[in-house]
Amino acid sequence: MRLRIHGGVGEKGRTCIGVEHGSTRLLLDVGVDTSSPRGPAYYPAIAPDMLVATDAIIVTHAHEDHVGALGWCLANGFSGRILMTAEAAAETAATLAAYATPEECALARNGPVEIIEPGRHFEIGPLAVRTGRSGHVVGGVWCHLSAGGRSLGYCGDVVPASPVFAMDPMPPCDLFLVDASYGEDRIPAVERGRAVARWLQAHPQGAVLPTPLTGRSIELIALIETPIAIHPSMREPLAQQIAATDWLAPGMAEILASRLARAELWQEGMALPAAALLCHDGMGLSGPSQAALTQASAAGHPVLLTGHLPKGSPAATMLASGQAQWLRFPTHPTLPENAALAATSGAAVILAHSCDIATARALAPVIARLNPEIRPGDVIEV
Structure with a gap:
């Protein structure tokens, strides 16, 4: 071979x-x-x-x-x-x-x-x-x-x-x-998750969290105990992932479904919510995160980045200019x-x-x- x-x-x-x-x-x-x-x-x-x-x-x-x-x-x-x-x-x-x-x-x-x-x-x-x-x-x-x-x-x-x-x-x-x-990176996942949760609790005015549509989004939903908002285009894909219970840890589907049901909806043209706004993609290269990051930049609204940032991406540019913060989510x-x-x-x-x-x-x-x-x-x- x-x-x-x-x-x-x-x-x-x-x-x-x-x-x-x-x-x-x-x-x-x-x-x-x-x-x-x-x-x-x-x-x-x-x-x-x-x-x-x-x-x-x-x-x-x-x-x-x-x-x-x-x-x-x-x-x-x-x-x-x-x-x-x-x-x-x-x-x-x-x-x-x-x-x-x-x-x-x-x-x-x-x-x-x-x-x-x-x-x-x-x-x-x-x-x-x-x-x-x-x-x-x-x-x-x-x-x-x-x-x-x-x-x-x-x-x-x-x-x-x-x-x-x-x-x-x-x-x-x-x-x-x-x-x-x-x-x-040697920092345990549980410690990373706690840092993200503490950061969100310290920003009650809400924050934009660019995130991939699959994977990290529902992991963040499981972690975040403060109010959550999502773009309408994400609701059905997230619901489908949560319904695929064979891929999830035991008991996780019920927690995720309950939190998704309570999530506020935000879309382009609306004021940014006082909630953790999950919007794809995670880099600001496509999807509703493009508009959300542009709006956050103009309004001085908090932005938390949690994943890989390609050179030149909108998210990387905001981080370099001090308009966003970054905490790795595992x-x-x-x-x-x-x-x-x-x-x-x-x-x-x-x-x-x-x-x-x-x-x-x-x-x-x-x-x-x-x-x-x-x-x-x-x-x-x-």
């Missing part, structure tokens, strides 16, 4: 991992890099002839850095199988509408999707594939591939100790890719969690995805057997 890096290792964004065994080729995720202008660096580093020869794409979840290039792959020659969970499939169109061209959206909309279920095994040629719930979002999965007596574990994005989402244990493997989005593993996942995997080789090489080098002394020098274009034998 061979691994070919097309993005997301040695860099943040455009996650795309090629797996080859014999004549079978597949891609694990096909993301875009929102820190780059649309062009070669925005999309995975994979040539059209390789896309033509690719048998399948497995999408772990419907965030832009994992699915945003799906239509681009179809436009550049891919015609194989597309596999993802039903929940990820339902959310992909909204993600592509924000981060893909109209042509790419149309191609992805018409592309046939095969639904996978966590825990159910399937095959792509000689490759045996297992998936499990990732703890990151409703419909998010990790992947385990095996062939010829060798195996690969790919986290996608995972949260081992999410209070909202369930994560299934990952099987042992020979090569393991950890989700290193948070780099050297939706990826901490360094101790990644070290534990890597040790449990038993893998002889560990790679870090969703971080740059400098960050990977900083992780290597803590995560045994981590190779920090891998980057797009590299090929690794499993």
